[in-house]
Amino acid sequence: MRKIAESTVRRLSLYLRFLEEFEEQGASTVSSEALATRGGTTSAQVRKDLSFFGSFGKRGLGYQVHELAGQLRDILGLTRRYRVAVIGAGKIGSALVQYRGFGQRGFDIVAIYDADPAKIGHPWNGLKVRDIENLEHDLPSLDVDLAVIATPGEAAQPMADRLVRAGIKALLNFAPVQLTVADEVILKSVNLVLELELLSYALTNR
Amino acid sequence: MRKIAESTVRRLSLYLRFLEEFEEQGASTVSSEALATRGGTTSAQVRKDLSFFGSFGKRGLGYQVHELAGQLRDILGLTRRYRVAVIGAGKIGSALVQYRGFGQRGFDIVAIYDADPAKIGHPWNGLKVRDIENLEHDLPSLDVDLAVIATPGEAAQPMADRLVRAGIKALLNFAPVQLTVADEVILKSVNLVLELELLSYALTNR
DNA sequence: GTTTGTGAAACGATTCACAGCT
DNA sequence: AGCTGTGAATCGTTTCACAAAC
Numbered sequence: 001m002r003k004i005a006e007s008t009v010r011r012l013s014l015y016l017r018f019l020e021e022f023e024e025q026g027a028s029t030v031s032s033e034a035l036a037t038r039g040g041t042t043s044a045q046v047r048k049d050l051s052f053f054g055s056f057g058k059r060g061l062g063y064q065v066h067e068l069a070g071q072l073r074d075i076l077g078l079t080r081r082y083r084v085a086v087i088g089a090g091k092i093g094s095a096l097v098q099y100r101g102f103g104q105r106g107f108d109i110v111a112i113y114d115a116d117p118a119k120i121g122h123p124w125n126g127l128k129v130r131d132i133e134n135l136e137h138d139l140p141s142l143d144v145d146l147a148v149i150a151t152p153g154e155a156a157q158p159m160a161d162r163l164v165r166a167g168i169k170a171l172l173n174f175a176p177v178q179l180t181v182a183d184e185v186i187l188k189s190v191n192l193v194l195e196l197e198l199l200s201y202a203l204t205n206r
Numbered sequence: 207m208r209k210i211a212e213s214t215v216r217r218l219s220l221y222l223r224f225l226e227e228f229e230e231q232g233a234s235t236v237s238s239e240a241l242a243t244r245g246g247t248t249s250a251q252v253r254k255d256l257s258f259f260g261s262f263g264k265r266g267l268g269y270q271v272h273e274l275a276g277q278l279r280d281i282l283g284l285t286r287r288y289r290v291a292v293i294g295a296g297k298i299g300s301a302l303v304q305y306r307g308f309g310q311r312g313f314d315i316v317a318i319y320d321a322d323p324a325k326i327g328h329p330w331n332g333l334k335v336r337d338i339e340n341l342e343h344d345l346p347s348l349d350v351d352l353a354v355i356a357t358p359g360e361a362a363q364p365m366a367d368r369l370v371r372a373g374i375k376a377l378l379n380f381a382p383v384q385l386t387v388a389d390e391v392i393l394k395s396v397n398l399v400l401e402l403e404l405l406s407y408a409l410t411n412r
Numbered sequence: 413g414t415t416t417g418t419g420a421a422a423c424g425a426t427t428c429a430c431a432g433c434t
Numbered sequence: 435a436g437c438t439g440t441g442a443a444t445c446g447t448t449t450c451a452c453a454a455a456c
Contacts, residue, residue, distance in 0.1 A: 005446075040386065042449070045448065096398070180246065193308060197284065199377075204283025253440085
């Protein structure tokens with residue numbers, strides 16, 4: 001598959017949400033213009049984004065809402081469920097585990113780990129906090145697809161290394177550090193302070 | 207000021223962190239190549255990013271670590287502190303309020319709001335949860351610079367509207383919806399499920 | 413008449429490469 | 435000699451505009 005820009009994939013995710021909204025509202029067909037308006041982009045952008053993957057519309061008519069949603073789920077790999085391990089039972093970790101939205105969209109949190117003896121063994125939203133020492137031992141049987149790193153900054157890189165060594169292929173990092181992983185591992189980072197700094201910059205420079 | 211790409215500003219934030227690391231390690235001078243290696247980019251990229259704002263280095267020598275860090279703080283607007291209101295005392299809201307990293311980097315959470323009577327009045331990490339009904343009344347005296355929206359999806363847009371009407375100029379949105387605000391309001395969104403979907407796409411397409 | 417799909421044009425960001433300063 | 439600062443070249447993304455399909 002030809003290399004697709006991340007910005008394109010982000011928009012596809014949004015389009016999928018919009019299609020689900022349109023479907024709830026009973027629409028059976030939708031134009032690229034309608035999707036564009038909903039997403040703050042242009043109809044040409046919508047059509048170009050879709051064109052990388054095929055042609056899903058009917059000229060003069062638009063797209064079938066339900067059908068296009070299905071195509072997008074295929075493209076995004078959302079026709080299956082994913083098993084997620086959360087590393088770090090601190091504030092962010094616990095917020096993630098309790099957040100209902102993940103499960104609703106196909107991401108099941110199946111394990112949460114911590115190093116703190118005061119937390120290990122405690123139930124957390126139906127999951128017992130596991131001892132990080134057992135990570136390598138547990139992971140094969142847990143059949144985890146991706147890991148979320150929600151540790152303090154200094155623990156994040158060593159944890160990433162352990163996870164990768166244990167065979168994890170995709171990481172989402174919330175620790176405020178820049179991780180480095182092997183090329184074949186997929187890594188996304190969310191740095192909350194950096195987002196605030198972006199606001200600071202925008203506020204400052206007019 | 208000429209329009210600067212968001213990707214550039216993101217990198218500047220990272221460079222600032224790296225400079226702080228280098229400074230802790232006792233370095234007084236740093237080359238664009240060293241910053242680039244630390245950040246997974248190229249030295250030309252580093253120099254180009256900086257060049258939009260001035261020339262901060264010395265040819266043949268590199269950059270003064272402490273001095274460049276100061277210049278970046280100026281550029282990013284981080285020489286002052288910001289007063290932040292968190293809207294929504296749910297999981298994400300409480301994680302944010304308790305997270306120490308914001309205060310360390312100049313963002314003081316000065317108020318947290320919720321609509322749930324069971325939460326209002328309760329202390330939350332030293333802050334009493336305020337009644338969202340009082341938002342417009344409170345905000346002027348709180349002198350809030352920016353607001354973080356951590357409500358359920360359906361409440362996010364109405365809250366954004368109220369915040370903007372109350373004079374807030376910058377919003378960071380964690381609700382899983384696409385908000386629309388007036389052009390002059392600065393809006394960043396962090397959509398956790400969308401980040402997971404990006405991993406799903408990457409895992410699926412090879 | 414409406415709306416898609418897509419080459420071509422325009423725009424924007426990154427990389428190159430080297431002159432110029434230390 | 436070493437490293438920055440920056441135009442020029444390259445590469446990638448978005449927008450335009452229109453022929454083709456309905």
